[in-house]
Amino acid sequence: MHALVYGFGATALALAARSIVSLWRSRACYAARLADRDQSRYLPRVTLIVPVKGPEEGLAENLRSLASQDYPAYDLIVAAREAEDVPPGVLPERARLVLAGDGEALTGEKVNNLIAAVRHAAPATEVFAFADSDGRVEAGWLRALVAPLAEPDAGAATGYRAYVPEPAGAPSLMRALWNGSILASLGAGDAPLAWGGAMAIRRETFFEARVPDFWKGTVSDDYGLAEAVRRAGKRIRFAPGALVASADHLGWRALFGWIRRQLVITRVYNPRLWWMSLGATVIYCSATAASAAAAVSGDAAGLGLLGLLLAQEAVKAAGWMGLAALALPAARAWRRRHGRRLLGWAPLNPWVWLAGLAFSACGRQIEWRGRRYRLRRPGLHPKPHFD
Numbered sequence: 001m002h003a004l005v006y007g008f009g010a011t012a013l014a015l016a017a018r019s020i021v022s023l024w025r026s027r028a029c030y031a032a033r034l035a036d037r038d039q040s041r042y043l044p045r046v047t048l049i050v051p052v053k054g055p056e057e058g059l060a061e062n063l064r065s066l067a068s069q070d071y072p073a074y075d076l077i078v079a080a081r082e083a084e085d086v087p088p089g090v091l092p093e094r095a096r097l098v099l100a101g102d103g104e105a106l107t108g109e110k111v112n113n114l115i116a117a118v119r120h121a122a123p124a125t126e127v128f129a130f131a132d133s134d135g136r137v138e139a140g141w142l143r144a145l146v147a148p149l150a151e152p153d154a155g156a157a158t159g160y161r162a163y164v165p166e167p168a169g170a171p172s173l174m175r176a177l178w179n180g181s182i183l184a185s186l187g188a189g190d191a192p193l194a195w196g197g198a199m200a201i202r203r204e205t206f207f208e209a210r211v212p213d214f215w216k217g218t219v220s221d222d223y224g225l226a227e228a229v230r231r232a233g234k235r236i237r238f239a240p241g242a243l244v245a246s247a248d249h250l251g252w253r254a255l256f257g258w259i260r261r262q263l264v265i266t267r268v269y270n271p272r273l274w275w276m277s278l279g280a281t282v283i284y285c286s287a288t289a290a291s292a293a294a295a296v297s298g299d300a301a302g303l304g305l306l307g308l309l310l311a312q313e314a315v316k317a318a319g320w321m322g323l324a325a326l327a328l329p330a331a332r333a334w335r336r337r338h339g340r341r342l343l344g345w346a347p348l349n350p351w352v353w354l355a356g357l358a359f360s361a362c363g364r365q366i367e368w369r370g371r372r373y374r375l376r377r378p379g380l381h382p383k384p385h386f387d
Contacts, residue, residue: 008287016312023319026187042150044126046074051113060090067092079113108219132197135244144241155234159198159242162324164334165249172249184320196222223269245330263360317346
């Protein structure tokens with residue numbers, strides 16, 4: 001019994017130490033990238049594309065933030081399946097509306113909207129940038145997102161989201177923690193993912209890497225783009241200055257539905273990442289359960305191990321919150337108001353991950369914005385789609 005407890009415990013603590021060291025090293029990456037945002041002279045002409053699907057909390061303000069970027073030359077396209085998907089009064093003056101119609105039958109509605117918007121981009125466009133309609137961005141967001149593309153080996157650049165829910169109920173805090181685990185993995189070097197709510201790619205790379213072919217028949221724009229870029233032998237660079245604040249909140253049922261959707265998409269489009277997440281989560285939860293059992297039986301060492309395991313979750317949460325606060329004023333203000341409560345919920349985060357991974361282990365169907373999709377992996381047999 002003791003060997004089992006300490007074996008799992010040592011492995012879990014080693015994984016935690018690795019994560020904490022990575023968070024510490026990421027501070028240098030954040031500082032450098034944030035300086036790049038303010039000093040970069042790489043300012044190509046951008047077409048910024050944001051898909052919209054019906055009314056949502058803060059939509060008008062979110063679109064207004066995308067229309068108010070401190071960037072010298074960019075076009076804003078709002079893309080939707082039909083005109084009724086764009087609520088009255090939310091479209092900024094500078095935005096151009098593109099309607100995609102039904103698009104490809106086996107392709108997700110969001111991806112069809114993006115493909116239609118790309119087709120309508122101005123010929124002078126040098127960079128495509130993509131954003132989601134549920135996030136609010138700072139004025140320097142687009143500069144930050146585009147800056148890493150100046151590097152020769154950069155195939156794409158990505159930001160990420162930081163959940164700053166108001167009101168900050170328990171389910172919303174758990175989503176912030178769950179999401180923060182992924183934010184903590186982003187830093188220097190090749191990013192492990194691209195995120196569709198903040199990603200950019202040079203126009204020439206977009207077509208040379210055949211991104212439209214990898215989008216055909218898929219629901220996930222970001223996994224499709226990431227796979228196309230990697231197969232083209234290029235890297236994905238993280239842009240901390242392109243973090244997006246998401247202030248929406250939700251209940252417990254919606255939380256687990258949201259987590260399952262994220263993880264089913266991951267299992268289908270990036271199974272290696274899903275299995276790695278499962279392995280790390282099982283190790284941690286097994287170590288916690290074994291040390292708790294040892295502590296209940298009167299083992300002082302087991303009690304100490306349990307304390308360390310619970311404390312490291314709070315340390316990791318404090319670490320990614322600190323990084324988000326460096327880049328995002330909304331995250332700084334939110335941390336002051338709700339940071340302590342978030343840390344109190346942090347020890348539950350691995351168990352929420354375990355439940356989400358269990359719920360996502362079977363099936364390929366997801367529901368998104370009122371439509372059901374059966375997922376299939378992109379890019380297995382790509383055929384030319386358009387130039």
